[in-house]
Amino acid sequence: MKYKNFFEVGDKLEIEFIDGYIENDKRLTSQLMEIISEDEYVVAMPIYKGRLINIPKGSNVNISYSIQNKGIYCFDAKVVYRNSGDVAYIKIKQINETKIKQRRNYYRLHVSNKISVYNKEDFVANGYTKDLSEGGLKFISDVKLDLNTVVICKLLIDDEELTIKSQVIRSNVYEKNLEQFEISLKFIELSKNIRDYIVAYIFRQQRILRQKGLI
Known part of the structure; x- marks a missing residue:
């Protein structure tokens, strides 16, 4: 067939x-x-x-x-x-x-991983992810980032630090804590190796969730 x-x-x-x-x-x-x-x-x-x-x-x-x-x-x-x-x-x-x-849309995995954001080489903010996909992520931070700002994010997944050039596509006050901000990033430069690593991680987490009956 x-x-x-x-x-x-x-x-x-x-x-x-x-x-x-x-x-x-x-x-x-x-x-x-x-x-x-x-x-x-x-x-x-x-x-x-x-x-x-x-x-x-x-x-x-x-x-x-x-x-x-x-x-x-x-x-x-x-x-x-x-x-x-x-x-x-x-x-x-x-x-x-x-x-x-x-x-x-990319599948969005709800996961909390550490993230640091830089403007070129200058540190901007730390935070933790709210969700992750192969196209971008959403994270919570104490610092507000301006819309369309291009940043370098360093994302920790399974003890591996991934460095990804990204763009701010949303930046709002976090509804659960009005002193924090919920920021969405779109990946704009992603190597095949890093993309494959993220996809494999998401697949693995999906399998674990399915095994537990959570999805």
Whole structure:
């Protein structure tokens, strides 16, 4: 059967096991190596904490990927071949239609992470995030930032500090504390590596929330 996907060779994928082979909250990062046909693909064997995860033939998996300005897509697949040689990979066969999780807006993960904001090299403010997406974030701060100001934000995720050039698109008084401000930033310069890191983090947190029945 023919399916429509939007990824290209080299794009990052997230793998989630449907049949319980591996705990669902593990962050399994992979990469599309080859498009064989409209329903068969070669995918790099995923790595978790520096260790190769060998996926057995016959496993059922869910594949997720993100396309900038389009959203997050996913589909189910069956592992039909496994190669454990020098270049470890699996061949998967898609078994249902590709679904879109987010069409117009990025998924916003409600999460509280530390953030520092700079105007070029000058420190401006500290704060904590209210939500995060691959397109931007909202944070709470003691300092008001002017609309359209371009800043450098340093965001802490899993002990990794990400440096991202951003633009202030909203800056309002925080309704829960009138002495603070709720500020929305749009990422305007985002490397592929940082974007992939944020997307993988959001995927992982979504899986944890789904496992707990919270989404």
